[in-house]
Amino acid sequence: MNAMTKTEEAKLDAASPMNMIQAINSALDIMLGRDPNVLTFGEDVGYFGGVFRATEGLQKKYGLNRCFDTPITEGGIIGTAIGMATYGLRPVVEIQFADYIYPGYDQIVSEAARIRYRSAGDFTAPMTIRTPYGGGIFGGQTHSQSPEALFTHVAGVVTVIPSNPYDAKGLLISAIESDDPVVIFEPKRLYNGPFEGYPDKPVTPWQKVEGNLVPEGYYTVPLGKARTVREGQDVTVLAYGTMVHVAVAAATEAGVDAEVIDLRTLAPVDLEAIVASVRKTGRCVIVHEATRTSGFGAELSALVQEHCFYALEAPILRVTGWDTPYPHAFEWEYFPGPTRVARALKQVMVG
Amino acid sequence: MASTRTAPPAKGLKNSRALSLRIPEPRFRPGEKADFSSLVIPEAGATPRPEVDTAPKDMRELAYGMIRVLDRDGQPVGPWNPKLDPATLKRGLKTMMLTRAYDDRMYRAQRQGKTSFYMKCTGEEAVAAAAAMVLTREDMCFPTYRQQGLLIARDYPLVDMMNQVYSNAKDPMKGRQLPVMYSSKKDGFFTISGNLGTQVPQAVGWAMASAYKGDDKIAATWIGDGSTAEGDFHEAMIFASVYRAPVILNIVNNQWAISSFHGIAGGEDATFASRAIGYNLPALRVDGNDFLAVYAATEWAAERARSNLGATLIEHYTYRAEGHSTSDDPSRYRPTDEGKIWPLGDPIERLKQHLIALGEWSDDKQQALYEELVELVRAAGRESETHGTLHAGERPSIKTMFEDVYKEMDWRLVEQRQELGI
Ligand SMILES: Cc1ncc(C[n+]2csc(CCOP(=O)(O)OP(=O)(O)O)c2C)c(N)n1
Numbered sequence A: 001m002n003a004m005t006k007t008e009e010a011k012l013d014a015a016s017p018m019n020m021i022q023a024i025n026s027a028l029d030i031m032l033g034r035d036p037n038v039l040t041f042g043e044d045v046g047y048f049g050g051v052f053r054a055t056e057g058l059q060k061k062y063g064l065n066r067c068f069d070t071p072i073t074e075g076g077i078i079g080t081a082i083g084m085a086t087y088g089l090r091p092v093v094e095i096q097f098a099d100y101i102y103p104g105y106d107q108i109v110s111e112a113a114r115i116r117y118r119s120a121g122d123f124t125a126p127m128t129i130r131t132p133y134g135g136g137i138f139g140g141q142t143h144s145q146s147p148e149a150l151f152t153h154v155a156g157v158v159t160v161i162p163s164n165p166y167d168a169k170g171l172l173i174s175a176i177e178s179d180d181p182v183v184i185f186e187p188k189r190l191y192n193g194p195f196e197g198y199p200d201k202p203v204t205p206w207q208k209v210e211g212n213l214v215p216e217g218y219y220t221v222p223l224g225k226a227r228t229v230r231e232g233q234d235v236t237v238l239a240y241g242t243m244v245h246v247a248v249a250a251a252t253e254a255g256v257d258a259e260v261i262d263l264r265t266l267a268p269v270d271l272e273a274i275v276a277s278v279r280k281t282g283r284c285v286i287v288h289e290a291t292r293t294s295g296f297g298a299e300l301s302a303l304v305q306e307h308c309f310y311a312l313e314a315p316i317l318r319v320t321g322w323d324t325p326y327p328h329a330f331e332w333e334y335f336p337g338p339t340r341v342a343r344a345l346k347q348v349m350v351g
Numbered sequence B: 001m002a003s004t005r006t007a008p009p010a011k012g013l014k015n016s017r018a019l020s021l022r023i024p025e026p027r028f029r030p031g032e033k034a035d036f037s038s039l040v041i042p043e044a045g046a047t048p049r050p051e052v053d054t055a056p057k058d059m060r061e062l063a064y065g066m067i068r069v070l071d072r073d074g075q076p077v078g079p080w081n082p083k084l085d086p087a088t089l090k091r092g093l094k095t096m097m098l099t100r101a102y103d104d105r106m107y108r109a110q111r112q113g114k115t116s117f118y119m120k121c122t123g124e125e126a127v128a129a130a131a132a133m134v135l136t137r138e139d140m141c142f143p144t145y146r147q148q149g150l151l152i153a154r155d156y157p158l159v160d161m162m163n164q165v166y167s168n169a170k171d172p173m174k175g176r177q178l179p180v181m182y183s184s185k186k187d188g189f190f191t192i193s194g195n196l197g198t199q200v201p202q203a204v205g206w207a208m209a210s211a212y213k214g215d216d217k218i219a220a221t222w223i224g225d226g227s228t229a230e231g232d233f234h235e236a237m238i239f240a241s242v243y244r245a246p247v248i249l250n251i252v253n254n255q256w257a258i259s260s261f262h263g264i265a266g267g268e269d270a271t272f273a274s275r276a277i278g279y280n281l282p283a284l285r286v287d288g289n290d291f292l293a294v295y296a297a298t299e300w301a302a303e304r305a306r307s308n309l310g311a312t313l314i315e316h317y318t319y320r321a322e323g324h325s326t327s328d329d330p331s332r333y334r335p336t337d338e339g340k341i342w343p344l345g346d347p348i349e350r351l352k353q354h355l356i357a358l359g360e361w362s363d364d365k366q367q368a369l370y371e372e373l374v375e376l377v378r379a380a381g382r383e384s385e386t387h388g389t390l391h392a393g394e395r396p397s398i399k400t401m402f403e404d405v406y407k408e409m410d411w412r413l414v415e416q417r418q419e420l421g422i
């Protein structure tokens, strides 16, 4: 499965400025091409290519059996994917919006997550669930949620959130090759271009973002490894997905020398990277779009406290979505934008 | 003595055939010529009308037939003719036309950037309009996003509907919901969810509560063909059957679920109505573009429910004449002329033809009514827009964003509201 074909090797050097959807599409394309056990399905995924077009062209290229539409039942999609995975396939399923993953939640929590454990490794479920998450598109409460903490809380599930096209592709390939079930939340607000959280600023498409080059061939980004997006000395910002870009903008807005860490994988999180950075800066701000209470920020805060207590010079702060559903009219009052993050950055510098 | 047989060897050589996976596909895709000539559509009047107390097992053929009242000439025929007076028919026509005029305006408003999203029910207006006229305001409707006609039939103010779509200062839902997700308890209209299928077991539970209390109210719910795949639908069916809940379970089979044809929902070789059979529920399959047929079927199911005989499943056979929503482009996955050649026609045209056949209506009257309704909608639109649109003008107070999460705001929300500075 890891043997590269000649054309893939040749393509390794070729890279192009893809947007995040194209990068995801490319990852699926490559894995469908390399491994006959890979297949992908979900609502509107086949002929239409997905409502966000992530599977565009794949049915045509690989045939009906490898990329197809499903009935509207998230429990059915995830449950059958588990069955296929235990047979030896590597299904990649799309849940149209993360807000619609809940009917499949039992299959993830009670089944995919535990099949290896309860059968003592007799059965395993190597499968990938892709799903767009997050707000910023006026999707109202059922097209905007960030339910990642409901998954990081579940032992046996790997939870991944990319923040740029390169990582989206490399992480998706790693997820497909992983022998554990992986849930990838794709920040839909970043599909077309990076978003710093200023709603009135026009989006620069990924194609025009400097340095955004995605290799056309096979490569991986390892699961469980964070990436330092911006080096700094004064405060560590832990972020993922859309909030990575907001955090970088906030550091500029606040004029604070912040070190921004893009976690990329939430579970298992890259503790080493977090600890090294917080020990260096002595301060920590955690940013996520999800509601605050029992959000993933709480886990991160606990980890930082447990591992960096003596290095901390100020209380850890969280900047998050409010503890309300995502309100349609108040998108930007809800979204934890750069101004709120900047305020927290300044506050920890005083603290 | 019968000859004996040996079980196949547990291991070793097998001489078996390779299996293959079946993936259903629609018959026509963009660029191809749609052709519905092979659809089996019973003649109007051909489907029998059983007594409302008929046992489900004795009326199974109705799950495969189709209740149709209006024939090709607009004449009502057969046992399902509800024999409505002209005033009632005109009310039905007006509701459907107003629904369409409203949809057209709000669709354009979205295109003009006045809101984020909109969904029309073009071609399916009869489904909601007729049902609303059969049910009372005390009954509770648990709709999807495509039954705006229920509210319109009940004279819910168009301005309030628009205020919701614009999330403006006068939005009854205080800007919290995606456009078209209305709610009006006093009109028997349950708050719409964006999560498909959830309303169906809720409708059953509401109906069970009415029975528990010894009341006389019934519930009705609607679900799309595609969404019947959700577990919620099947969970609802089993409760409705076991507890004989006074509820009408409507499936709106408009042939499409975004880009997926009904075959992906398992509706190609079995009818959606036939799903009732395994649950021992009576099923009616109805020409959903025939106002009289929808009316008659709903009346039958309502009478059955009110007689404490329990739930009925109704499949409304119709066609989604336009895109799924403003985010959709159906020309990418189905022939553009499919809607035009849909053999069951358009519900407004068919009811109009019927009224004309009765000598109660004319093309001129139709045109005059159309103009009147467009003007009504235009006036409502102008008024609504004075209260703001999604990105301009007034909004609900930001403070309200923290209200109604719980009955009382706890310290977290109080703190967060302060943090936002309001
Ligand atoms: C649980 C859930 N899954 C997926 C979606 C996304 N979605 C919204 S509408 C729709 C298609 C529904 O089709 P159908 O039930 O046939 O109703 P129609 O739109 O045709 O009226 C889908 C997949 C959703 N809203 N909720």
Ligand SMILES: [Mg+2]
Pocket (backbone or CB within 6 Å): B224, B225, B226, B252, B253, B254, B255, B256, B257, B258, B320
């Ligand atoms: Mg449908």
